[in-house]
Amino acid sequence: MNNFISVHDVTDINALVQKALAYKADPLKDKLLGANKRLGLLFLNPSLRTRLSTQVAAANLGMEAIVFNVDKEGWTLEFEEGAIMSGNTVEHIKDAAPILGSYFNVLCIRTFPSLKNREDDYSELFISQFIKYCGVPVISLESATLHPLxxxxxxxxxxxxxxxxxxxxxxxxxxxxxxxxxxxxxxxxxxxxxxxxxxxxxxxxxxxxxxxxxxxxxxxxxxxxxxxxxxxxxxxxxxxxxxxxxxxxxxxxxxxxxxxxxxxxxxxxxxxxxxxxxxxxxxxxxxxxxxxxxxxxxxxxxRQASNRVWAAQAVLSEILKAKQ
Amino acid sequence: MNNFISVHDVTDINALVQKALAYKADPLKDKLLGANKRLGLLFLNPSLRTRLSTQVAAANLGMEAIVFNVDKEGWTLEFEEGAIMSGNTVEHIKDAAPILGSYFNVLCIRTFPSLKNREDDYSELFISQFIKYCGVPVISLESATLHPLxxxxxxxxxxxxxxxxxxxxxxxxxxxxxxxxxxxxxxxxxxxxxxxxxxxxxxxxxxxxxxxxxxxxxxxxxxxxxxxxxxxxxxxxxxxxxxxxxxxxxxxxxxxxxxxxxxxxxxxxxxxxxxxxxxxxxxxxxxxxxxxxxxxxxxxxxRQASNRVWAAQAVLSEILKAKQ
Amino acid sequence: MNNFISVHDVTDINALVQKALAYKADPLKDKLLGANKRLGLLFLNPSLRTRLSTQVAAANLGMEAIVFNVDKEGWTLEFEEGAIMSGNTVEHIKDAAPILGSYFNVLCIRTFPSLKNREDDYSELFISQFIKYCGVPVISLESATLHPLxxxxxxxxxxxxxxxxxxxxxxxxxxxxxxxxxxxxxxxxxxxxxxxxxxxxxxxxxxxxxxxxxxxxxxxxxxxxxxxxxxxxxxxxxxxxxxxxxxxxxxxxxxxxxxxxxxxxxxxxxxxxxxxxxxxxxxxxxxxxxxxxxxxxxxxxxRQASNRVWAAQAVLSEILKAKQ
CATH class of the missing domain: 3.40.50.1370 (Aspartate/ornithine carbamoyltransferase)
Known part of the structure; x- marks a missing residue:
């Protein structure tokens, strides 16, 4: 698995489910898999279950997770190609993404839709630009149109x-x-x-x-x-x-x-x-x-919400194994 | 010790003080006690000493601490039983607490009083509801009426x-x-x-x-x-x-x-x-x-403020040992 | 190196550059240097690269990094000597700094200038007061007039x-x-x-x-x-x-x-x-x-931004070695 953005990134749903249930039975069975690997969790919007369950999943794999609230601890990003950045956006995704990719082995991103412009939201501009420029695997923590975890x-x-x-x-x-x-x-x-x-x-x-x-x-x-x-x-x-x-x-x-x-x-x-x-x-x-x-x-x-940990752990595990 | 909400959770104050002073003398003497255990620190209000000293105490016990600013990174919780949630509250404590309990071995919570309604504040609704629904030990990081650490x-x-x-x-x-x-x-x-x-x-x-x-x-x-x-x-x-x-x-x-x-x-x-x-x-x-x-x-x-670490470490240690 | 506030804290720039490039070639070569040491990262202003690269650098040295957004998770600090604190400032740097120094082995601080009063900004009041009172090495994550990392x-x-x-x-x-x-x-x-x-x-x-x-x-x-x-x-x-x-x-x-x-x-x-x-x-x-x-x-x-990790790692390493 290279990225986890939608069901299209999964080759065998049932196998992934079984992998998750195996982690539920034995959370620490791969506790060295993520050693010396770093997971960046980027939030452009609030999150409770998704945030915490992914942090727990990373810890179970021995992976260090670092949270960054882009909206609160950073600044507003620009996505438009060729933009003259004289307004409110402070940094272009083309500049931010490769740097984040250089700091982390895997990046997780949450970004909500505007609900104002359907074409923009359904183009999934943010997450696709991020994948394009960051150079490392990306896991969606909910994007404009989908919530695969x-x-x-x-x-x-x-x-x-x-x-x-x-x-x-x-x-x-x-x-x-x-x-x-x-x-x-x-x-x-x-x-x-x-x-x-x-x-x-x-x-x-x-x-x-x-x-x-x-x-x-x-x-x-x-x-x-x-x-x-x-x-x-x-x-x-x-x-x-x-x-x-x-x-x-x-x-x-x-x-x-x-x-x-x-x-x-x-x-x-x-x-x-x-x-x-x-x-x-x-x-x-x-x-x-x-x-x-x-x-x-x-x-x-x-039960659903507590299973979020095993879903995240199975996905992280697939991505880490693909990069080995 | 099952929870740490007030002095009533302590059977022997002097023994707990001695435990804390022993940690002060040798901070890492129980550095494996919290291995593979997770501490959730939930803040509904600002905190400096309490937050950082508890994170340090957890680290000294080898326990992973994850901070979640409920007010800033999450959303407003509902506490009223039977509420029709058509207003500003986004999630009921009955739904949030058990899930947080499934992600963490121990939960720490800070929540200030409103200072508007004495009966509500002195009923300690938040922390008592949290204990009722989360299913894991709870440590108060200051509640509506008490600050036991x-x-x-x-x-x-x-x-x-x-x-x-x-x-x-x-x-x-x-x-x-x-x-x-x-x-x-x-x-x-x-x-x-x-x-x-x-x-x-x-x-x-x-x-x-x-x-x-x-x-x-x-x-x-x-x-x-x-x-x-x-x-x-x-x-x-x-x-x-x-x-x-x-x-x-x-x-x-x-x-x-x-x-x-x-x-x-x-x-x-x-x-x-x-x-x-x-x-x-x-x-x-x-x-x-x-x-x-x-x-x-x-x-x-x-000296008082720096002793916060040893107080938190003694309490965490008591709770971890009770769960062993 | 005792602090890292400006070039005056560096005795040999080229040696420090070589140290950084050696970490770039082998990031984990000193992965036990920071064991059981804690780094506090204090932000009075937003940060992306500086924040994350310093967290990554600390992790590469086996050092635990704890982030504290002073402005958002804490409260407004007072810097004026002798102030009668009946206004908006909640805690004096004289009280906050030594406590932070007791929780952490090394402190990193970001604080921007007001751009309103040149004399105040160029006196570097915040960071110099912090160094004066905290009692542990301080690394600037950008201060009022300089950005040495x-x-x-x-x-x-x-x-x-x-x-x-x-x-x-x-x-x-x-x-x-x-x-x-x-x-x-x-x-x-x-x-x-x-x-x-x-x-x-x-x-x-x-x-x-x-x-x-x-x-x-x-x-x-x-x-x-x-x-x-x-x-x-x-x-x-x-x-x-x-x-x-x-x-x-x-x-x-x-x-x-x-x-x-x-x-x-x-x-x-x-x-x-x-x-x-x-x-x-x-x-x-x-x-x-x-x-x-x-x-x-x-x-x-x-490349510059990704090199931030190695700069931070070299500086942290120098400070840790000076304290051994």
Whole structure:
């Protein structure tokens, strides 16, 4: 693995999941793999789980992790080719990236979309420029359109549940539903895009996406899933329900409605096959998901978040081994 | 020791002090105790000594410390049970705490009071919710009402002075005075509460608290001390004078007066038994304490602050050993 | 070496350069030198290269580095002797410095000038007070008037270029030109002062400084260089061109003009002896330097920035060895 930006960087999803679960069983089994290697974690936006789980994963591999909050400890970067930098940007990515690449063996980057200009966000300018100029492997800690460490964690958690817990009815393929949920502000499409991309690529599920009209995701990610505006229909007989808000993709970055009827409740869960409920966190309680669901045995959100460590560790390990 | 939130978590204060002084004599004597253990330091408020001394203490025990500025690198947490999270809070403590507990072996937390609602502050909602949900030992780096690492440091310093320096007149018990001092803004009662709680629990001092009228501390902490509004009377023959400002407890969080006559000066020190002067720092020079006192041999404030390392190391060590 | 604040702390520049280049050839050759030693990095201002390269250098020496953003994670410090601290400053340097000195074996500090009061800035009050009170060696990560780690890096890079690349015409001494460049806001004189100080002290170059009228640097640093307002004249036959903006020194902290004709372009480079172009970064592209120059083989700015690690490592190593 040279970079980890999307599912396209993974040759065998199931093998990567097994690698992660092996680290969960024995976190320190490769504790010398990262010796004398340095990981730079660059944040242009806030982060809790992603930041800490990646630091823990690096430590488990004996790798030194150094965090740099670009937005707070550094300054604003310029991305436009040929820019006359007489405004607010202080340093061009062309100048910053190769230097960071000279200080670190692997770089991790988090950068959110503007949600103002779809073309800019979906071009993934920041992360692609970074890869182009830094000269070392890059791991996305969530980019403008995708969140691959989250999606890998999601599939790890799904497989773990399937292995450990007897689903009510054995099926050839689990039914996995990604459902839109209300929120109070416009959120990126990253988690939803990425989950769709990974579940489609994995191919071992009956995959349904449900959302209100006009909340269609980009086809490049959703294609392959059954898409419906009828949440009840979608939930029927589901084994996993992934709850997530996203803003509109077509008329970009908007909230059209926030119909509270889309919040996942205990009542709605009765439609499912005793589904496990997933969410990437942070979650707005009683807006996206009710307390009763989050505090019930149906919720696997804490397990999901703690699995972030093993996802990051598996990816770091693949990248370190590729560079040996 | 399972948590370290107040003096009630300590079974033998003198033994803990001796443990700290043993680390001071030989900082690296347990340098493998924390191997492959991780300490999370969570800050909801600024910190210099507490932050750095705890990082140093962890390093001395071979434990990896990871700092997370919740307020700056993360987002606002919700504490209210059943909250409909459609406002400014982004994540509920019920969701964040167990995940942090899954990433770390021990968690340290700093959180200041609001000074707006006494009942809320004195319920210690944040830290008690954190302990309830995180599932790993919690160390207070100063909470809404107490600052136990500071108080342990204070007793370490008092015992060190008593062992190393001949007090002018040998006494069965040293006279320790906690005196209110002027300040420019309303401060928490934490340090004063905590010092009172620890000195009372220690029981080996003649303990006097002095402050202007209406600055009474909560009885749950001050009970056992002699309380007087006459600073001169209090200082008479004192062996240790702890200088600290706090805002009002009864009419909560106010400054009633800032009578500069309460500032500790060289003149006032003459009333004492050549007392050593203590302060938790940061100190407003020439407001709380005069330059002449701080820059004299009477001041032990630097020794106090450097002892923070050994207090933190003793506590971490107790917690690590309890978990072995 | 006891401190590293200016070139005056260095007894043999060439030996220090060779030490740095030896670390570049074998970064881990002294990887136990800093074992059980702690480096505190204190930032009162933003930093990217300086921060990260120093952390990497410490790691290469097996030394634990702890970063503290004084401005963001701590509070405002007071420097005035005898101040009555009833304003915005929360802690006096006299109180903070010795405590930091008790937590760390070596302290690194970055602090920018105000650019408001020349006398204050040029007194280097902060860093000199810090050295006075902290009791451990201090390394400047850029102070009010100088940036010695940058200048050491600059000479390392110059010597590396001279050793590895055949200059067009062999000369007894390379011609090194420091040229002022336009910028959009008033910048400190630190990098220019420091470069001038080091090149003058090194003494192995034909050294020219060029800038518009009224941009004279302080004589204490520039003395020894040829100074001209004619940029073309200065560039003629140059082997190295160091491009840097600075604000006025005489009528302190101003921008008088921003004549874009002072921007270094490919056209102007033709006047030189195929000079290598240097800049400390961050650089405002197409304001200070044109894209065509920065993206050409003439630019050594990335090499310069990556050499920051070896400069910091050589200095840390000297300081650690002096304390052994």
């Amino acid at each position: 989250q999606s890998l964690t999601d599939i790890i958690t799904i497989q773990e549940v399937m292995a450990k817990e007897e689903l009510k009815q054995k099926k050839a393929k689990p039914k996995i539903v990604l459902t839109w949920a209300p929120h109070v502000k416009p959120l990126p499409q990253c988690v939803a895009n990425s989950f769709a991309q990974w579940i489609n690529a994995w191919g071992e599920a009956d995959f349904v996406i449900t959302h209100p009209e006009d909340y269609e995701l980009a086809e490049q990610f959703s294609k392959g899933a059954t898409i419906t505006h009828d949440q009840d229909e979608a939930l029927k007989d589901a084994d996993f329900v992934y709850v997530k808000n996203w803003s509109t993709y077509n008329d970009y970055g908007k909230i059209y409605e926030n119909d509270p009827a889309w919040m996942l409740t205990e009542e709605k869960l009765k439609l499912t096959n005793q589904a496990k409920v997933m969410h990437c966190l942070p979650v707005r309680r009683n807006v996206e998901l009710s307390d009763e669901v989050l505090d019930s045995a149906s919720s696997v959100v804490t | 500071q108080s342990l440091t204070d007793i370490i310093t008092i015992q060190e002075v008593m062992a190393k320096e001949e007090l002018k007149q040998k006494k069965a018990k040293p006279k320790i005075v906690l005196t209110w001092a002027p300040h420019v803004k309303p401060l928490p009662q934490c340090v004063a509460n905590s010092f009172a709680q620890w000195i009372n629990a220690w029981g080996e001092a003649d303990f006097v608290i002095t402050h202007p009228e209406d600055y009474e501390l909560a009885e749950q902490f001050s009970k056992g001390a002699t309380i007087t509004h006459d600073q001169d009377e209090a200082l008479k023959d004192a062996d240790f004078v702890y200088v600290k400002n706090w805002s009002t407890y009864n009419d909560y969080g106010k400054i009633y007066e800032n009578d500069p006559a309460w500032m500790l000066t060289e003149e006032k020190l003459k009333l004492t038994n050549q007392a050593k002067v203590m302060h938790c720092l940061p100190v407003r020079r020439n407001v709380e304490l005069s330059d002449e006192v701080l820059d004299s041999a009477s001041s032990v404030v630097t | 940058q200048s050491l890096t600059d000479i390392i890079t110059i010597q590396e270029v001279m050793a590895k690349e055949e200059l067009k015409q062999k000369k007894a001494k390379p011609k090194i030109v420091l040229t002022w460049a336009p910028h959009v806001k008033p910048l400190p004189q630190c990098v220019a002062n420091s470069f001038a100080q080091w090149i003058n002290a090194w003494g192995e170059a034909d050294f020219v400084i060029t800038h518009p009228e009224d941009y004279e640097l302080a004589e204490q640093f520039s003395k020894g260089a040829t100074i001209t307002h004619d940029q073309d004249e200065a560039l003629k036959d140059a082997d190295f061109v160091y491009v840097k903006n600075w604000s006025t020194y005489n009528d302190y902290g101003k921008i008088y003009e921003n004549d874009p004709a002072w921007m270094l372009t490919e056209e102007k480079l033709k006047l030189t002896n195929q000079a290598k172009v240097m800049h400390c970064l961050p650089v405002r592209r197409n304001v200070e330097l044109s894209d065509e120059v920065l993206d050409s083989a003439s630019s050594v700015v990335t």
